[in-house]
Amino acid sequence: MKNSLKLTASSLAIALALALAGCGEEKKQEQASDSTAAPATTTETTTASGTAAQPETTQEAAATPAAPASGKQLTIVSWGGAYQESQRKAYYEPYTAETGVKIIEEEYDGELGKVKAMVDAKQVTWDVVDVDLAHALAGCDEGLLEKIDYSKVLDKSKFLPGTAYDCAVGSISYSTIYAYDGDKITSNPPTTIADFFDTTKWPGKRGLLKKPFGTLEAALMADGVAAGDVYKVLSTPEGVDRAFKKLDTIKNDIVWWTAGAQAPELLAKGEVTLTAAWNGRIYDANKKDGKHFVIVWDGQLLDWDLWSIPVGTPNLDQAYDFIKFASDAKNMSQQSKYIAYGPTNVDAVPLIAPDVLKDLPVAPENMKNALPNDGQFWADNNEELTKRFNAWLSQ
Amino acid sequence: MAVAELIDGIPLKVRLRRAERTKQVRALLLVAPLFLFILITFLAPIGTLLFRSVENPELPQYLPQTIAAMRDWDGRQLPDEAVFAAFAADLKVAQQERATAEIGKRVNYELPGTRSKILKTGREIAKLGSGPYKAAFVAIDPMWGEVGTWAVIRRASAPLTAFYWLNAVDRQQDAAGSIVRVQPEQRVFIDVYGRTFAIAGIVTLCTLVLGFPVAYLLASLPTRRANLLMMLVLVPFWTSLLVRTTAWFVLLQSNGIINDLADAILGRRFDMIFTRFGTIVAMTHIQLPFTLLPIYSVMKTIPASHVRAARSLGAGPFYAFWRVYFPQTVPGIAAGCLLTFILCLGYYITPALVGGPTDQLVSSWVAYYMNSQISYGHAAALGAVLLIATLVLYWLYNRLVGIDKMKLG
Numbered sequence: 042m043k044n045s046l047k048l049t050a051s052s053l054a055i056a057l058a059l060a061l062a063g064c065g066e067e068k069k070q071e072q073a074s075d076s077t078a079a080p081a082t083t084t085e086t087t088t089a090s091g092t093a094a095q096p097e098t099t100q101e102a103a104a105t106p107a108a109p110a111s112g113k114q115l116t117i118v119s120w121g122g123a124y125q126e127s128q129r130k131a132y133y134e135p136y137t138a139e140t141g142v143k144i145i146e147e148e149y150d151g152e153l154g155k156v157k158a159m160v161d162a163k164q165v166t167w168d169v170v171d172v173d174l175a176h177a178l179a180g181c182d183e184g185l186l187e188k189i190d191y192s193k194v195l196d197k198s199k200f201l202p203g204t205a206y207d208c209a210v211g212s213i214s215y216s217t218i219y220a221y222d223g224d225k226i227t228s229n230p231p232t233t234i235a236d237f238f239d240t241t242k243w244p245g246k247r248g249l250l251k252k253p254f255g256t257l258e259a260a261l262m263a264d265g266v267a268a269g270d271v272y273k274v275l276s277t278p279e280g281v282d283r284a285f286k287k288l289d290t291i292k293n294d295i296v297w298w299t300a301g302a303q304a305p306e307l308l309a310k311g312e313v314t315l316t317a318a319w320n321g322r323i324y325d326a327n328k329k330d331g332k333h334f335v336i337v338w339d340g341q342l343l344d345w346d347l348w349s350i351p352v353g354t355p356n357l358d359q360a361y362d363f364i365k366f367a368s369d370a371k372n373m374s375q376q377s378k379y380i381a382y383g384p385t386n387v388d389a390v391p392l393i394a395p396d397v398l399k400d401l402p403v404a405p406e407n408m409k410n411a412l413p414n415d416g417q418f419w420a421d422n423n424e425e426l427t428k429r430f431n432a433w434l435s436q
Numbered sequence: 437m438a439v440a441e442l443i444d445g446i447p448l449k450v451r452l453r454r455a456e457r458t459k460q461v462r463a464l465l466l467v468a469p470l471f472l473f474i475l476i477t478f479l480a481p482i483g484t485l486l487f488r489s490v491e492n493p494e495l496p497q498y499l500p501q502t503i504a505a506m507r508d509w510d511g512r513q514l515p516d517e518a519v520f521a522a523f524a525a526d527l528k529v530a531q532q533e534r535a536t537a538e539i540g541k542r543v544n545y546e547l548p549g550t551r552s553k554i555l556k557t558g559r560e561i562a563k564l565g566s567g568p569y570k571a572a573f574v575a576i577d578p579m580w581g582e583v584g585t586w587a588v589i590r591r592a593s594a595p596l597t598a599f600y601w602l603n604a605v606d607r608q609q610d611a612a613g614s615i616v617r618v619q620p621e622q623r624v625f626i627d628v629y630g631r632t633f634a635i636a637g638i639v640t641l642c643t644l645v646l647g648f649p650v651a652y653l654l655a656s657l658p659t660r661r662a663n664l665l666m667m668l669v670l671v672p673f674w675t676s677l678l679v680r681t682t683a684w685f686v687l688l689q690s691n692g693i694i695n696d697l698a699d700a701i702l703g704r705r706f707d708m709i710f711t712r713f714g715t716i717v718a719m720t721h722i723q724l725p726f727t728l729l730p731i732y733s734v735m736k737t738i739p740a741s742h743v744r745a746a747r748s749l750g751a752g753p754f755y756a757f758w759r760v761y762f763p764q765t766v767p768g769i770a771a772g773c774l775l776t777f778i779l780c781l782g783y784y785i786t787p788a789l790v791g792g793p794t795d796q797l798v799s800s801w802v803a804y805y806m807n808s809q810i811s812y813g814h815a816a817a818l819g820a821v822l823l824i825a826t827l828v829l830y831w832l833y834n835r836l837v838g839i840d841k842m843k844l845g
Contacts, residue, residue, distance in 0.1 A: 152807035182537030297793045390605045425548035435794040
């Protein structure tokens with residue numbers, strides 16, 4: 042009796058400890074999920090909660106003996122995965138080599154909420170944050186991000202239209218496209234955004250991001266709305282109805298993904314025939330895993346990632362210095378070597394080799410029917426449309 | 437007699453009472469650290485959470501003059517110039533403090549799409565020297581010429597609000613202030629709660645059906661072999677939740693091992709990944725030890741002689757099990773099931789990875805509001821409704837099963 046009591050007590054303690062650990066695990070995954078959610082790759086990613094302890098090895102290795110160790114450091118937060126790797130090679134390592142400033146990398150999943158928590162508590166440990174457009178605008182309006190003094194970075198006119206904002210400086214252009222496996226669809230491939238919804242001609246499952254963002258735009262464009270009118274139509278209740286009606290036509294064929302790395306994974310495993318994806322991820326799968334995925338650029342949703350500085354960082358000058366470094370045409374042109382995302386600095390475009398340029402969203406060839414993301418629209422309507430989207434999902 | 441009770445001139449009764457009190461104080465001091473710990477780490481956060489779900493600071497903080505000026509507004513016609521002037525003055529201050537977005541965000545919850553209009557209004561009004569303001573506002577955006585906008589602003593001006601709570605149960609206040617359901621295409625949360633409880637219930641049932649025989653086997657085998665089997669239960673239990681979820685992801689996918697087998701034997705493949713089935717399988721696997729271990733430890737305390745006695749008195753094997761053994765395991769079942777059920781309510785990543793499109797549980801919405809929308813009110817109200825629904829279920833459970841009967845060993 043006594044013995045079993047002990048056993049019970051210990052097993053209960055274990056149970057509770059594990060329950061707690063389990064919670065922590067979930068949270069970690071959530072932070073890392075954007076970059077990792079393809080479960081197979083999870084192990085190699087360190088999460089934001091792993092803080093400063095992580096990637097020093099690469100940085101230290103990169104610091105050449107010539108650069109004096111200044112003892113300074115800068116914490117830069119980005120989206121992990123292949124994308125962050127390209128930033129490491131194009132910016133972090135050269136920056137450390139040049140200035141001796143040690144860069145501490147962290148990952149997040151676009152949770153502006155974490156920035157708010159830091160700013161509210163006046164304990165800002167993130168110096169530079171890579172944000173998406175909607176958060177760049179919302180964070181600026183809500184006073185979470187520093188107003189950028191462009192005299193400390195680069196003249197505003199040097200940035201491509203729509204990439205220089207009050208509180209954020211464009212770092213790359215990427216786009217949401219759809220892709221198919223060239224090994225499986227060999228003849229008569231899909232070429233337009235409307236083809237994505239044609240399940241008779243190209244039978245099989247469709248992969249889509251499980252968010253209204255990108256999905257509704259694609260539905261409207263496939264339904265014949267011109268790129269320039271998409272957000273105007275989507276601002277009306279009828280337009281939203283129209284988008285969902287179009288999605289209804291393939292609803293049972295959709296496989297939803299939630300993290301960037303899942304899309305090429307689904308395609309590789311044959312779970313889907315066509316999938317929406319971020320172009321860099323498809324490029325990466327082709328280059329690294331020897332896949333023959335083909336991107337359909339028609340109806341691409343062009344978007345930007347931007348550098349921003351949380352209000353109240355103690356390393357403000359250093360943060361500016363880094364953003365200046367990263368916005369430099371020559372440095373920026375390097376990043377496209379590591380990932381198929383385009384530059385935002387006008388002068389960086391001619392520095393990119395033509396065979397690299399053809400895979401970038403901003404290549405003229407790919408821009409024929411492109412829709413630039415309207416961050417303001419999503420800042421206004423995200424909550425309502427997310428609810429509507431989920432109500433639609435469970436119908 | 438009276439003399440005997442007096443020691444040092446103090447009656448025995450008084451001395452006794454003093455001794456008691458010292459003991460009580462000492463006991464309290466011993467408990468104090470634990471009490472403080474629970475207060476700080478458990479009760480205070482829950483209290484804050486409940487408060488956050490009704491707190492409504494934005495408009496009272498940033499629109500004090502407007503709120504004062506609107507006190508006499510009848511609510512039927514557009515407010516008069518005085519209100520517009522007060523609103524302009526408030527906005528100018530807010531613009532300087534970079535607080536216009538807070539106002540816009542709060543109003544946007546109730547009137548989606550107005551956030552950027554309010555931001556624009558703030559910018560334009562800051563440039564404007566003096567009135568008349570009414571026409572100026574309407575010129576900037578026609579929304580200011582609508583009575584509905586002002587009704588929302590007035591309603592959102594109270595220091596406390598039921599908005600987040602109503603939202604969490606798919607309700608809202610209409611213009612007249614009565615509570616109505618939201619538009620059909622905006623009704624999500626009742627569904628999500630139903631789904632959360634249904635999945636938790638199904639998973640609990642599955643763990644019980646699978647776990648009970650295993651617990652019985654473990655409890656009745658000789659110790660050495662039982663220990664070996666116990667390791668088989670505990671090793672997965674000690675493995676990270678994420679790893680186990682990922683393992684199911686690999687097993688269940690269309691070209692996974694299970695489907696390869698099915699294809700070889702039955703000649704067809706099944707949809708298992710990205711379905712409710714996948715969610716339940718993975719969650720059942722993860723939760724199994726939580727149900728099994730309490731049942732096992734209760735079973736260990738049941739003497740084998742009870743069943744033997746029943747058999748020797750003429751009961752059949754099933755009758756002896758059902759009438760003598762099983763009732764004694766109920767406290768363990770009660771404890772294990774409650775533990776699993778409540779843990780299931782908080783699942784987040786497993787449904788997201790292996791589940792179907794409609795397997796989102798409440799916690800993912802809490803995360804959405806906390807991380808992406810930065811609306812603590814929404815998140816807190818969703819959490820609070822979950823907490824209350826859980827407490828109600830716990831109360832029901834207590835009435836039906838009796839929490840005093842619950843036993844962990």
